[in-house]
Amino acid sequence: MNKLPTWRYLLQMVRYKLWLYLLHGTLWGTFNLSALVAGLLARAFFDTLTGQAQLPGGTMGVIILLVVLAVCRVILMLTAGSAEIMMRFTMSNLLRRNLLRRVLDRPGAYALPYSIGDAISRFRDDAYQAEDNVDWSDEIVGQGLFAVVAFIVLLSINARMALITIVPLIVVAIIARRASTALGRYRAASSQATSEVTGAIGDILAAVQTVQASGAEGRTVAHFQRLNEQRRTTMLTDRLATQALSALTNNTASLGTGLIMLLAASSIRGGSMTVGDFALFISYLSFIADFTSGIGQFLAVYKQTGVAFERMGALLGDAPLSTLVEHTPMHLKGSLPAVPAPMRHESDRLNHVEVRGLTYLHPHSGRGVAGVDLSLSRGTLTVVTGRVGSGKTTLLQTLLGLLPMEKGEIRWNGQVVENAAAFFVPPRAAYTSQVPRLFSETLKQNILLGLPDDHAALKTAIRGAVLEHDVETLEEGLETSVGTRGVKLSGGQVQRTAAARMLVRDAELLVIDDLSSALDVETERALWQRIFEHKDATCLVVTHRRIAMQRADRIIVLKDGKVDATGTLAELLATNAEMRNLWQGDYEDSADELM
Known part of the structure; x- marks a missing residue:
């Protein structure tokens, strides 16, 4: 996918809140304009003191005007600063919102192309880099305009010295141009090294028990130290190059200013320039010097921003790169819009689901499911079973649209399902994955996940998940915080919380991927019994557990991604060798044996 020019991204960001961008630029422009006025007042003040000019109010009048101007500049600075904060926050969060929306739009079973830490770095650091460039863009334009005005005024005072002020600007532009490629390369290396460190932190914290169990603490720390040293080196190179360019541009501008001041001093002695003219010249010279150093830094930031957009674009997957700066509401003020609860319609009632030729093969391994019917x-329970790698989880995820179906057709009550990902959601379907995910919220919030707090529905779901006694033993009941990824709960409690989350949605079809792997036999029996207290409950379940297969109306045996046999347990034990091998294996004690 072809990348967009950096200016195209920035232009779209500016257009999102053009009025805020213009307000920010106008306020800072007015602030700079006040400095131009201050220079004129300074000339009048010194010329009045030396008797080369006469003002109606005298020197006291000029002092009063300068004080008033100073107060106005303070007010302008505070106002412009507030506008800048709002503008920067808006611009970076437009990028972050679009990135997050695209991540959530990805097929649910697709992993991110980078680690969580790396992705967070792109959300945080690269979005900030783009925000910084937007802020620079209108400020550098304002600086340029006032530098031109200052240059014209200086021409009227002394043309020769005014022309000399352009020399540092030309030198800085040449230096920045030659350095831009190296700066982009250094920023890319620095950002990548930072992402690797943040990714490693996330991986280590998520796998503390694994590291401890394998005795790999020393190797893990050594690996982290290597990554951190690499990050230190690349960041030092990046910062050093950026600061070196800044120092070159600033010093070039300062040398030019010093040279001009020496020339101005000789002009005063020769009588061709007044003391007031000299004060004005020095005051306005700062505009040109600031623009000279600013343009060098802006060019460096611009190149680094191109790297940031490339890194953020990598998270978009197959979406157009313009998605990154797509205009969309953010609701930064007032209450957030209410999320409507799923509405149930007559057509949502499940009578029959038919799947024909369902196919999805993982691009890297070539394994998956092919031609599954x-x-x-x-009101039936259908169990999918098979050996490790037979395609059980892939089958469920492809049916639900969490993986994109390559071939096949799905019909709900005879109607073709065009978009499985959008269709198989509550109230039509609810899903519990093989490894349930909990959030660092309360138990209630993990079950409801945004649904209205319906006490009766919540109570029913908790009972259906055999979780009521566990809730009673928790310190704060449903309001107990479960910790990061449910770390305060046992494996069985996590699975039953996920079951309650599924049941509270009162969906027509329950799709379950090995829900009971961490449950004891009695709890599992109670769980299935309570689910099927509702005679209309329709379940599609991946499991190897005998208690579920004994209750099943139909069992589908997968082998190498294809259906090896279907039927009741008795039929399959009598006719299918694969089913007999699975049944005779000691799977009661292993949750992962058939996954």
């Missing part, structure tokens, strides 16, 4: 009728 299945049929689900209302």
Whole structure:
């Protein structure tokens, strides 16, 4: 996918809140304009003191005007600063919102192309870099305009010295141009090294028990130290190059200023320039010097921003790169819009689901499912079983649209399902994955996940998940915080919390991927019994557990991604060798044996 020019991204960001961008530029422009006025007042003040000019109010009048101007500049600075904060926050959060939306739009079973820490670095650091460039863009334009005005005024005072002020600007532009490629390369290396460190931190914290169990603490720390040393080196190079360019541009401007001041001093002695003219010249010279150093830094920031957009664009997947700066509401003020609860319609009622030729092969391994047929009728339990790697989880995820179906057709009550990902959601379907994910919230919030707080529905779901006794033993009941990824709960409690989350949605079809792997036999039996207290409950379940297969109306045996046999448990034990091998294996004690 072809990348967009950096200016195209920046232009779209500016257009999102053009009025805020213009307000920010106008306020800072007015602030700079006040400095131009201050220079004129300074000339009048010194010329009045030396008797080369006469003002109606005298020197006291000029002093009063300067004080008033200073107060106005303070007010302008505070106002412009507030506008800048709002503008920067808006611009970076437009990028972050679009990135997050695209991540959530990805097929649910697709992993991010980078580690969580790396992705966070792109959300945080690269979005900030783009925000910084937007802020620079209108400020550098304002500086340029006032530098031109100052240059014209200086021409009227002394043309020769005014022309000399352009020399540092030309030198700085040449230096910045030659350094831009290296700066982009250094920033890319620095950002990548930072992402690797943040990614490693996330991986280590998520796998503390694994590291401890394998005795790999020393090797893990040594690996982290190597990554951190690499980050230190690349960041030092990046910062050193950026600061070196800044020092070159600033010093070039300062040398030019010093040379001009020496020339101005000789002009005063020769009588061709007044003391007031000299004060004005020095005051306005700062505009040109600031623009000279600013343009060098802006060019460096611009190049680094191009790297930031490339890194953020990598998270978009197959979406157009313009998605990154797509205009979308953010609701930064007032209450957030209410999220409507899923509405149930007559057409949502499940009578029959028919799947024909379902196919998805993982691009890297070539494994998956191919040509799978299945049929689900209302009020039935269908179990999918098979050996490790037979395609059980892939089958569920492809049916639900969490993986993109390559071939096949799905019909709900005879109607073709065009978009499985959008269709198989509550109230039509609810899903519990093989490894349930909990958030660092309360138990209640993890179950509801945004649904209205319906006490009766919540109570029913908790009972259905055999979780009521666990809730009673928790310190704050449903308001107990479960910790990061549910770390305060046992494996069985995590699975039953996920079951309650599924049940509270009262969906027509329950899709379950090995829900009971961490449950004891009695709890599992109670769980299935309570689910099927509702005679209309329709379940599609991946499991190897005998208790579930004994209750199943139909069992689908997968082998190498294809259906090896279907039927009841008795039929399959009598006719299918694969089912007999699975049944005779000691799977009661292993949650992962058939996954």
